[in-house]
Amino acid sequence: MSVTSFNPPVRVLMGPGPSDVHPRILSALARPTIGHLDPAFVAMMDELKGLLHYAFQTDNALTIPVSAPGSAGMETCFVNLVEPGDKVVVCQNGVFGGRMKENVERIGATAIMVEDAWGDPVDPQKLEDTLKAHPDAKVVAFVHAETSTGAESDAKTLCEIARRHDCLSIVDAVTSLGGIPVRVDEWGIDAIYSGTQKCLSCTPGLSPVSFSERAVERIKARKHPVQSWFLDLNLVMGYWGGEGKRAYHHTAPINPLYALHESLVMLREEGLENAWARHRRNHEILKAGLEAMGLRFVVREEARLPQLNSVTVPEGVDEAAVRQTLLQRYNLEIGAGLGALAGKVWRIGLMGYSSNLNNIMLCLGALEAALIEQGAKLEQGAALAAAQQAVNA
Amino acid sequence: MSVTSFNPPVRVLMGPGPSDVHPRILSALARPTIGHLDPAFVAMMDELKGLLHYAFQTDNALTIPVSAPGSAGMETCFVNLVEPGDKVVVCQNGVFGGRMKENVERIGATAIMVEDAWGDPVDPQKLEDTLKAHPDAKVVAFVHAETSTGAESDAKTLCEIARRHDCLSIVDAVTSLGGIPVRVDEWGIDAIYSGTQKCLSCTPGLSPVSFSERAVERIKARKHPVQSWFLDLNLVMGYWGGEGKRAYHHTAPINPLYALHESLVMLREEGLENAWARHRRNHEILKAGLEAMGLRFVVREEARLPQLNSVTVPEGVDEAAVRQTLLQRYNLEIGAGLGALAGKVWRIGLMGYSSNLNNIMLCLGALEAALIEQGAKLEQGAALAAAQQAVNA
Numbered sequence: 001m002s003v004t005s006f007n008p009p010v011r012v013l014m015g016p017g018p019s020d021v022h023p024r025i026l027s028a029l030a031r032p033t034i035g036h037l038d039p040a041f042v043a044m045m046d047e048l049k050g051l052l053h054y055a056f057q058t059d060n061a062l063t064i065p066v067s068a069p070g071s072a073g074m075e076t077c078f079v080n081l082v083e084p085g086d087k088v089v090v091c092q093n094g095v096f097g098g099r100m101k102e103n104v105e106r107i108g109a110t111a112i113m114v115e116d117a118w119g120d121p122v123d124p125q126k127l128e129d130t131l132k133a134h135p136d137a138k139v140v141a142f143v144h145a146e147t148s149t150g151a152e153s154d155a156k157t158l159c160e161i162a163r164r165h166d167c168l169s170i171v172d173a174v175t176s177l178g179g180i181p182v183r184v185d186e187w188g189i190d191a192i193y194s195g196t197q198k199c200l201s202c203t204p205g206l207s208p209v210s211f212s213e214r215a216v217e218r219i220k221a222r223k224h225p226v227q228s229w230f231l232d233l234n235l236v237m238g239y240w241g242g243e244g245k246r247a248y249h250h251t252a253p254i255n256p257l258y259a260l261h262e263s264l265v266m267l268r269e270e271g272l273e274n275a276w277a278r279h280r281r282n283h284e285i286l287k288a289g290l291e292a293m294g295l296r297f298v299v300r301e302e303a304r305l306p307q308l309n310s311v312t313v314p315e316g317v318d319e320a321a322v323r324q325t326l327l328q329r330y331n332l333e334i335g336a337g338l339g340a341l342a343g344k345v346w347r348i349g350l351m352g353y354s355s356n357l358n359n360i361m362l363c364l365g366a367l368e369a370a371l372i373e374q375g376a377k378l379e380q381g382a383a384l385a386a387a388q389q390a391v392n393a
Numbered sequence: 394m395s396v397t398s399f400n401p402p403v404r405v406l407m408g409p410g411p412s413d414v415h416p417r418i419l420s421a422l423a424r425p426t427i428g429h430l431d432p433a434f435v436a437m438m439d440e441l442k443g444l445l446h447y448a449f450q451t452d453n454a455l456t457i458p459v460s461a462p463g464s465a466g467m468e469t470c471f472v473n474l475v476e477p478g479d480k481v482v483v484c485q486n487g488v489f490g491g492r493m494k495e496n497v498e499r500i501g502a503t504a505i506m507v508e509d510a511w512g513d514p515v516d517p518q519k520l521e522d523t524l525k526a527h528p529d530a531k532v533v534a535f536v537h538a539e540t541s542t543g544a545e546s547d548a549k550t551l552c553e554i555a556r557r558h559d560c561l562s563i564v565d566a567v568t569s570l571g572g573i574p575v576r577v578d579e580w581g582i583d584a585i586y587s588g589t590q591k592c593l594s595c596t597p598g599l600s601p602v603s604f605s606e607r608a609v610e611r612i613k614a615r616k617h618p619v620q621s622w623f624l625d626l627n628l629v630m631g632y633w634g635g636e637g638k639r640a641y642h643h644t645a646p647i648n649p650l651y652a653l654h655e656s657l658v659m660l661r662e663e664g665l666e667n668a669w670a671r672h673r674r675n676h677e678i679l680k681a682g683l684e685a686m687g688l689r690f691v692v693r694e695e696a697r698l699p700q701l702n703s704v705t706v707p708e709g710v711d712e713a714a715v716r717q718t719l720l721q722r723y724n725l726e727i728g729a730g731l732g733a734l735a736g737k738v739w740r741i742g743l744m745g746y747s748s749n750l751n752n753i754m755l756c757l758g759a760l761e762a763a764l765i766e767q768g769a770k771l772e773q774g775a776a777l778a779a780a781q782q783a784v785n786a
Contacts, residue, residue: 040402
């Protein structure tokens, strides 16, 4: 058994997350650990909440990072807002809607599914029809940016429909936060969770969440205790919550919270609108190169996420071999397909710090070479030429 | 709102955790992030499992770090091993037994409590009597090292009793692992969870767990699905588990896992027995100094944890003011009392990297000065003299 330190290879991360972590954020991770009730730490927590308000575009008092990855953020929303016997409408258009269904059922609640094809956005009309057929539904849940396909759903419209039918909304913003507009208050989102390792370019392991006042009222009026002690927001609020003394709940992950703070400081320095514009612009450049190689996008243009580019693997190409070449020869990671799309697509991430011109040129050059090596009839350099043109456009 | 980086003060951490984190471990945290399915990362996971086998003294195949703090490790044990309607015997002699009860009840199971005074170890005879009175009990749960009091319970004997009554055992080893002997296989422990921020001297946020084959069989034979999707070991095993391809479950917290790997490499370099002896020796030195100041231990000598020294606050002393002086003047953190002991005791940790002579001398010198400042009739330097004598003994 090895007893030596682990020194990871230096990769370029252009998969579905984690994305490249900026050196400032890695450096923040390594700052000296202090106690989770230290006054200096508590002051940092308050700053962090303010920075999350900005990132989520909300004034929600209950806006905190859950001390575990995005999946636990999802579970936090469901176990706090859903009670046994409740009816929850879950929109599914990829892997993560299916995970929402699992969450609902493990609470002893009923999931009413609104299904759309993988790669399509959620159809608002289908949601409307389902809510008309189920007037006793209490919650609507959907994924804003489906990481398994690269499709963006219209969160604003879906939340409006939910509210009109007197439902709370739960929104998965794991891949959207920081990459495309997410406006919690303006859109009337009741509960939202995200991840740190996507467009925030932080290390994985934390899940920022935010809850509207309506959602907090629902939590306080629960008939059954929240089934998870660790994720019970009634308890978590005692540590992260409002004014005065912090009550010990669990030991917060100190250093990862330094990193999240730093990543949000960087987001604020850049400005949300600028970050969104950068993701959009870089997507256009990558798209020009990918299309010059004849690669087709899974998602139709108007619903395409700029930060996650799913393209179909060409006939006759060994997709795993291509990814292996990219990893071994260039230290470049791109993503495989997930679930129904496994083996059929590549998912190329341009998230957070990874969304930059250097990565795009590397990815296009390396991918084109790998495809040519696999026998694809491509003109050498055409993808890069198309990207250069888009840069200069 | 602040938009500047957070630079924490440099503290000396002698509370109940987090403990001081070694620079090697902080440095590991800041290594480049790679993907959670990267072959290099998967190889590191395998090493990590081997290192955890060593730390827990077990061959259990299901030995992994849960991607969240110790409280989530506790919940992992309960939600996977307990089903609705089950009867669970919970031994309580401090805060964390109470948290176990909460976990049991939120599953819809029944907790039969075995109560001992705060500061006492769990009484094996009481457990024996309770199991005789409840022959249908399925699980026995107790805290090996009660962080709220500093008491060690006899895990070996308690697990023997549990097994004799055909119960699985769940053991809280958050504060014991790496500081005092923990022998999972020899003692017949069925499920155990720990934390990273105590005697492993890593940053908080992960919870190493291990499950015996009997426990895994129980999980596989469950009648009800595990109520937590995030903590369902049937799913987690697909990512961390045995041979072959890793299935995506959640995105692992990459960098914190680098840090845990490094801390376990350091534990192996030192050797478990040497680490236990160091904790014991340093406790004796601190004890000599504390007793020279007239401070009395909460826990009787034979059940005292060397890594967590709970002493009674002397009459007339403002305990919070003393802690504030230590923090502000020396950047030294010691712990306050928790639960029933709040305001009555200090908890002085000598955990992991914090368990060293430098910290002891600083703590004794600073505490003695603060007590004299508060009007205590103490001879200046007496505590340090007693400690010096113990060092040279």
